[in-house]
Amino acid sequence: MSARDEVLRRVRSALGDERKPPPPVPRGYARRSAEPRADVVALFTERVAEGGAAVRHVGADELATAVAAALWGREVKRIAVPADVPYGWLAELDGVRALADSPPLDAAALAAVDGVVTGCAAAIAPTGTVVLDGGRAQGRRALVLAAARHLCVVHADQITATVPEAVARLDPVRPLTWITGPRGARGLEVLVVED
């Protein structure tokens, strides 16, 4: 008997022939929130800041300046970016070299950059979390995790009011990375774009 059949046989024998169906899951917890958008965005900002990451609100037309200022403030000279990062985000860079991850940068090239600039797929207000799914402007996981500094651009409409709202919005078939706060030497900075 294969290990697979043996394990499944044991499971069935342990559960017995007369199984009671499990009771339904009571989902009485907060799934959606009726809070005004402005409060949700404000809560996200507060929680990101509480977690120790720098966070700024910018208008869509100020984004390029804000990106350049954030990098300049940390003395970042070389960044890696996902190949499909919007050109406009990097339009104001002065004295910062941006390497597109296309073809994929190797480990040595990644080790030589000071930071990475990405977007995100969703953000969660009550936990101050940004979630990346490898989609537009987010890049592959190694690019994001290897960098010593991460500047993440969050559009206000990507911020969800609860964890269940984010889970419903995310596609689990894509590779998901949930990042909450800076970790050790790894810096995190968040720009919230009010569209």
Added chain:
Amino acid sequence: MTGAPAPKFAAAARVALADTRARRELRAAAAVFGRRRAAVPEPPDWEALRAAGHAIRDAALLGLDAHLERLERAVTQAGGTVHWAADAAQARRVVTALSRAAGADRVVLDDSLPVRELALDAALSRAGITTAGPPARGADPGGEAEDGGGAARVAVAGVDFMVAETGTLVFVEAGDEPRASGGEAETLVAVAGIETVVPEWRDMEVLLQLLPRSLTGERMTALVTCLTGVVPGDGPREVHLVLVDNGRTRVLEDEIGRDALRCIRCRACHHVCPVYERTGGAPYGPVHTGPIGAILTPQLRGVESAAAASLPYASTLCGACADVCPVRIDIPEVLVHLRGEVVESRRARPVPPPELVLMRGLAWTMGEPRRYEAALRRGTRWARLAARGGRIRRLPGLLGAWTDARDLPAPPAEPFRAWWARRRR
């Protein structure tokens, strides 16, 4: 992997208790957890989340066969490969063979529970494969190149949850314990106990709130990774999932004991346990520790060994663990149930254990009022002779085992029954 029999909990705890520095550190760790948890107010729907978590984990266990088959289909469809292991030896063989097939002489291994349970570190070393812990994220990436050629080709990581519906593997990383699930290795070998499956993706909306708060006291752990099969151009080119039984189906057989398999490995019960706070993890054995370990290990290993049989007694039954458990495992109830199992398993022995002899004697004495009153009068006199300052510190003979860890108040000079009889006269 056999050696001298493991010591009973009480014997092993004596060593731990003598280490005052370790006790101070344990107290400090529990205090840090308490402070962190207190700093983050409990969400208003916490009890509703616990109720949902309880039901989700029960649904996972009561339909485990169907969920595992669905998971296998989903992982395979997404380009992953599923392997099964009935016991630890099989799991070690699978992981070793996969590492060899990937041509790795160096494997990155995280410090997760399944990795420790299966002693994968030792197994890979015996096979001539060097193992290393995952690099701390954000550490200077330049340092890695010095120790032998960049990222390892194979990473072995313990899985926290697997979603049957989508085939998604979920890795939850607290800030101070990096996992091997990052995107660096070419081959990812994910190792999971079969009980870690959950039915649906939306179940994660509950568990990803319950686990972080219970694990680190924070609203969300530093990093959560959800990986479904192989993603072209991102992360490992090969994803293997090893599903491990290793005693879990044995736990599943027991309708009360199976509640222990709801565990999501958060360690909240450790931080509130007055026994764990004093003894630390070592006396519980090498893998599962704390209150949850006291109910899991005897069921995984069986109560025939003296060490495993002593674990259900390693508790004051104060109930703090049940109050804090995010999936509402009633640990004291299972402890009492297992104490019953231990007693039952010893009842059939040719030489009855001392407790049984004592209990039979008591049953005879208490079966007849005159016998009981006579015994009470005589017992009171002897007990008062043995007492110092109103407490009995040490009982004679076999009874002495009872006073090893506790003392006994001296009985009053006049038993209640004598006083009652005198009053009515």
